[in-house]
Amino acid sequence: MTQVERRKYERIDARVKVELSPYHPGGPAADPRSVESRNVSAGGLLVVVDSPIDISSYVVARFTMPDGTERKEVIAKVVRVDEVESLREYNIGLQFIENVPA
Numbered sequence: 001m002t003q004v005e006r007r008k009y010e011r012i013d014a015r016v017k018v019e020l021s022p023y024h025p026g027g028p029a030a031d032p033r034s035v036e037s038r039n040v041s042a043g044g045l046l047v048v049v050d051s052p053i054d055i056s057s058y059v060v061a062r063f064t065m066p067d068g069t070e071r072k073e074v075i076a077k078v079v080r081v082d083e084v085e086s087l088r089e090y091n092i093g094l095q096f097i098e099n100v101p102a
Contacts, residue, residue: 009041014066016040018047023058023075032062040066044076044095052090053078060100073100 019032038046045061053059055078062073080093 009043011039011041011046012066013038014040016063016066018045019062020047020049020053021060021062023060037063038091042096044079044093046080047092047094048084049090049092050088052081052083053092055079055081058097059094061094061096074098075100 014037016037018035018037020035021030021032024030033049035047035049038048040046045063047061057078059076059078060073061076062071064071075097076094077097078092079095080091082091082093083089084091
């Protein structure tokens with residue numbers, strides 16, 4: 001049986017450095033954690049972290065697009081958390097919600 005692609009946006013395999021901070025509306029940003037992406041699309045990122053992040057929580061993600069042309073700072077929702085037991089790491093799927101206001 002053929003599997004139907006349900007993603008809205010095409011993903012690009014890309015390893016970029018990402019800074020993640022918990023999102024606190026109107027509050028100061030917490031110390032960011034540095035992680036690396038595995039792929040990026042117009043709608044989100046897949047990042048690898050060493051400890052899980054609660055699903056449905058919100059983070060601020062700061063990164064430079066893979067082609068180096070644009071620095072992004074977005075609010076994102078954690079929509080997927082998959083443990084990679086053999087590597088003791090987690091693949092975290094982030095869905096972009098909105099750009100962080102300047």
